[in-house]
Amino acid sequence: xxxxxxxxxxxxxxxxxxxxxxxxxxxxxxxxxxxxxxxxxxxxxxxxxxxxxxxxxxxxxxxxxxxxxxxxxxxxxxxxxxxxxxxxxxxxxxxxxxxxxxxxxxxxxxxxxxxxxxxxxxxxxxxxxxxxxxxxxxxxxxxxxxxxxxxxxxxxxxxxxxxxxxxxxxxxxxxxxxxxxxxxxxxxxxxxxxxxxxxxxxxxxxxxxxxxxxxxxxxxxxxxxxxxxxxxxxxxxxxxxxxxxxxxxxxxxxxxxxxxxxxxxxxxxxxxxxxxxxxxxxxxxxxxxxxxxxxxxxxxxxxxxxxxxxxxxxxxxxxxxxxxxxxxxxxxxxxxxxxxxxxxxxxxxxxxxxxxxxxxxxxxxxxxxxxxxxxxxxxxxx
Amino acid sequence: xxxxxxxxxxxxxxxxxxxxxxxxxxxxxxxxxxxxxxxxxxxxxxxxxxxxxxxxxxxxxxxxxxxxxxxxxxxxxxxxxxxxxxxxxxxxxxxxxxxxxxxxxxxxxxxxxxxxxxxxxxxxxxxxxxxxxxxxxxxxxxxxxxxxxxxxxxxxxxxxxxxxxxxxxxxxxxxxxxxxxxxxxxxxxxxxx
Numbered sequence: 001x002x003x004x005x006x007x008x009x010x011x012x013x014x015x016x017x018x019x020x021x022x023x024x025x026x027x028x029x030x031x032x033x034x035x036x037x038x039x040x041x042x043x044x045x046x047x048x049x050x051x052x053x054x055x056x057x058x059x060x061x062x063x064x065x066x067x068x069x070x071x072x073x074x075x076x077x078x079x080x081x082x083x084x085x086x087x088x089x090x091x092x093x094x095x096x097x098x099x100x101x102x103x104x105x106x107x108x109x110x111x112x113x114x115x116x117x118x119x120x121x122x123x124x125x126x127x128x129x130x131x132x133x134x135x136x137x138x139x140x141x142x143x144x145x146x147x148x149x150x151x152x153x154x155x156x157x158x159x160x161x162x163x164x165x166x167x168x169x170x171x172x173x174x175x176x177x178x179x180x181x182x183x184x185x186x187x188x189x190x191x192x193x194x195x196x197x198x199x200x201x202x203x204x205x206x207x208x209x210x211x212x213x214x215x216x217x218x219x220x221x222x223x224x225x226x227x228x229x230x231x232x233x234x235x236x237x238x239x240x241x242x243x244x245x246x247x248x249x250x251x252x253x254x255x256x257x258x259x260x261x262x263x264x265x266x267x268x269x270x271x272x273x274x275x276x277x278x279x280x281x282x283x284x285x286x287x288x289x290x291x292x293x294x295x296x297x298x299x300x301x302x303x304x305x306x307x308x309x310x311x312x313x314x315x316x317x318x319x320x321x322x323x324x325x326x327x328x329x330x331x332x333x334x335x336x337x338x339x340x341x342x343x344x345x346x347x348x349x350x351x352x353x354x355x356x357x358x359x360x361x362x363x364x365x366x367x368x369x370x371x372x373x374x375x376x377x378x379x380x381x382x
Numbered sequence: 383x384x385x386x387x388x389x390x391x392x393x394x395x396x397x398x399x400x401x402x403x404x405x406x407x408x409x410x411x412x413x414x415x416x417x418x419x420x421x422x423x424x425x426x427x428x429x430x431x432x433x434x435x436x437x438x439x440x441x442x443x444x445x446x447x448x449x450x451x452x453x454x455x456x457x458x459x460x461x462x463x464x465x466x467x468x469x470x471x472x473x474x475x476x477x478x479x480x481x482x483x484x485x486x487x488x489x490x491x492x493x494x495x496x497x498x499x500x501x502x503x504x505x506x507x508x509x510x511x512x513x514x515x516x517x518x519x520x521x522x523x524x525x526x527x528x529x530x531x532x533x534x535x536x537x538x539x540x541x542x543x544x545x546x547x548x549x550x551x552x553x554x555x556x557x558x559x560x561x562x563x564x565x566x567x568x569x570x571x572x573x574x575x
Contacts, residue, residue: 049530050501050525050530051501051525051527084500084501085500085527216469216470217469218470272494272500275490275491275494276491276495277474277491277494277495309491311477311479311480342483342484346479346481368504369483369507371507371509372507372508372518373483376481376483
């Protein structure tokens with residue numbers, strides 16, 4: 001179905017070199033003007049979204065990576081919207097607004113990997129994929145019904161304002177996705193980043209999904225077969241054809257650059273990820289970050305929270321150890337003392353627990369839970 | 383003829399009306415099929431739809447505008463809400479050795495795991511006594527990404543006999559939360575379990 005909706009666009013050959021780019025593109029046909037009018041309205045609502053991450057440093061980091069990937073001439077017109085959504089996702093509106101989910105920022109391990117995904121989204125824009133899909137779909141008698149189904153299956157969920165669009169315009173066919181993948185690869189080849197990063201993204205996603213499945217005791221999807229309703233090619237296939245097409249393209253993936261760019265938001269994003277309750281997948285992500293940076297206080301703390309949250313007796317013992325390691329590695333957030341105290345209390349070490357909680361209160365007397373925590377620490381007797 | 387069509391109309395409208403019920407302004411016991419009891423000073427509506435085995439929802443103007451949820455004695459090993467996908471997206475469970483500080487986290491993690499909540503902040507948390515038992519009262523705000531509406535919440539929770547008793551009040555941050563919070567607090571002031 002997806003292929004049928006987009007049949008026209010699929011027939012178009014993929015450009016062999018980067019296509020010439022026209023800045024300040026304006027919609028040209030009736031269809032395209034109509035589409036832009038709707039998404040312009042959606043973009044206005046997006047600007048007021050409660051999920052926007054208003055962090056200028058992070059915004060500048062993501063824009064820099066986009067510009068280094070697709071080139072300064074191309075990136076200028078893109079409006080970037082960073083959204084607090086834990087999934088691995090990004091989306092492009094037909095009018096050049098780009099939506100980046102925080103889950104993507106947490107999962108990409110280098111500027112090159114982030115650039116690979118942003119470049120892929122930008123390729124959809126440059127190839128006017130949404131318009132091709134829209135024009136084709138409009139001519140089909142039952143297009144609306146099908147678009148809704150496909151939209152629901154794509155799982156692209158970016159707020160009410162964009163919900164409609166997620167259904168109607170963001171569902172690119174698998175063939176269009178592959179086109180965008182390959183043009184995205186050409187951006188990478190022309191950029192300082194190595195093109196091999198694109199296939200790495202998908203390989204890592206599969207490993208994470210396997211880690212989630214292992215802990216939850218179900219058989220992981222091997223990522224080979226794209227289902228009838230899948231709007232994207234299967235991840236393993238993407239990893240394969242991207243690896244083959246990347247060839248030999250040396251470059252600096254800029255691991256440290258991405259690590260620094262994420263410095264201010266990594267801990268809150270990790271905490272949001274921990275709270276999703278996906279123990280296996282989250283442990284995999286934390287381990288992957290530690291493999292790059294070593295076990296920092298921040299990562300030890302995140303891992304401790306993950307174990308304390310699962311809360312088996314052995315998990316509480318592990319968590320207490322990890323909190324202590326985090327405090328030793330320093331500088332750990334004051335919440336490391338809170339976690340240590342609560343883990344010890346639940347393990348039956350009341351005295352040790354109270355010492356740690358008292359330290360948390362000393363470091364963060366204005367904490368929102370200060371009075372509650374204080375109720376667990378008996379007052380000093382005069 | 384007139385009478386018959388009136389009957390027909392009644393038959394059509396009665397079905398949904400029967401589904402929910404009125405809570406009159408008088409003492410109520412057995413809320414959420416548990417030992418929860420309260421003395422509301424005004425009328426509430428009880429929804430027949432139960433989002434979990436031990437959960438009951440009350441509302442004034444509809445659950446999206448103001449909703450009070452009673453979680454009546456959730457046992458260790460049970461989730462707060464019905465699990466949509468036990469295998470692939472399990473919800474956090476009540477744990478027998480849970481501390482009072484774990485109650486707000488349990489609610490937050492449940493919302494993040496199943497209710498498509500990606501932004502949630504637990505604000506002030508303080509120890510209180512509810513119906514003579516040690517409890518926690520906490521405030522929070524959250525956004526469900528499919529509606530993008532900021533909601534505020536206030537809740538009281540306690541662990542008694544290894545079971546979790548929790549009452550939450552949630553409403554849009556704009557207008558409704560402040561408007562109906564006193565009615566929730568009145569309810570909580572008379573709450574026993």
